[in-house]
Amino acid sequence: MGVGVLRAVGVATAVYGVAVAAWPTLLARPSGLVDGEGEVAEATGISLRPLAWRDAASGVAMAVAPEGEALRTAALLRVxxxxxxxxxxxxxxxxxxxxMKAVAVSVGWGALSVLGLYADAGRGRRGKRERRRLR
Known part of the structure; x- marks a missing residue:
């Protein structure tokens, strides 16, 4: 598992989630969820904030979860x-x-977490023994 990648994705996701919770326009504008003047309707802001808190919470979980099953679970939730x-x-x-842009961004972030989950997977048991020996 690429712990560093997963931690970085977690921190970035948490920061973005907190930012969108504070300023829903950060997600609403690129998603086209604004009026003709580029303003976010109150109802749209209200509906985006729980999504933002979900991202913040899952990001924090990835950033601080102990390495192993807890981190794997947090990453799978994020994916x-x-x-x-x-x-x-x-x-x-x-x-x-x-x-199309929203799909690309969402799949891109999910793919980063998948890459983090499978980083070092090719090393198998031999790689784990070698890493332990180097410690």
Whole structure:
């Protein structure tokens, strides 16, 4: 498992989540969820904040979870959230260009977590023994 990659994704996700919770426009504008003047409707901001807190919480979990099953579980939760976002936003955002961008961003973040989960997997048992010996 690439712990450093997973921790970095976690920190970035947590920071972004807190920022969107404070300023929903950070997610609303690129997603096309604004009015003709680029303003976020109150109802849209209200509905985006729980999504932002989910990201913040899952990011913190990835950043601080003990290495092993806890970190793996946190990362899998993040992957599910990102790929779920890709499916839902890809199917529901009103503008095709914005849908494609949202899908690309969501899949990209999910893929980073998947890469982190499988980093070092090719080393197998021999790699683990060698790493222990080097400590």
């Amino acid at each position: 599910a959230a990102d790929f779920g976002d890709a499916l839902l936003l890809g199917a529901t955002l009103p503008d095709r260009d914005k849908r």
